[in-house]
Amino acid sequence: GDSVTQMEGPVTLSEEAFLTINCTYTATGYPSLFWYVQYPGEGLQLLLKATKADDKGSNKGFEATYRKETTSFHLEKGSVQVSDSAVYFCALSIQGAQKLVFGQGTRLTINP
């Protein structure tokens, strides 16, 4: 079945470090791919998305490129801030399926 696998956390970095959170997927058909972010005590918010191969989603300094050949959608940011501390979820949707399939989430902590 359709699934999403994220790198295990937690991930701890220093401020201004480079961030990569790996995400790979298995899907039948042609999924749309998403990154959601969950700040403490809040619901999930859409961070960025890509709907077809080679698309790059970007928002708030974060980027992710839809790589069909490697079935990946890795999240990157060049210089993280303390305010980026949160849990990040990679997700996919399949045409005709009425849901998002989420990865297990990666907790990110940024130290000053």
Next chain:
Amino acid sequence: EAQVTQNPRYLITVTGKKLTVTCSQNMNHEYMSWYRQDPGLGLRQIYYSMNVEVTDKGDVPEGYKVSRKEKRNFPLILESPSPNQTSLYFCASSLTVGTGYPRSPLHFGNGTRLTVT
């Protein structure tokens, strides 16, 4: 302010005591859904609704009921809660549905942390 509102935020109950978690959205969204979040498992869909009076099972529907009598409300009902339903629950909505879901981003509520003893 556009939002999805869940109540209560925290709930502690005992096995077998019926409970309802309410969810309301003020964005006139067609699509609504419930997810549960468990450590190491991410979010899993419980039920969803594509419009009023149209609901269907997600991946983990056992032990849950829902109803969609009005467009804005989508309550989650646990008729006889058990400890394995201890979890963090999220309601979400989306503007439109179609052959490719979701046509627009999911908007999430802030969650309901349920503990069943």
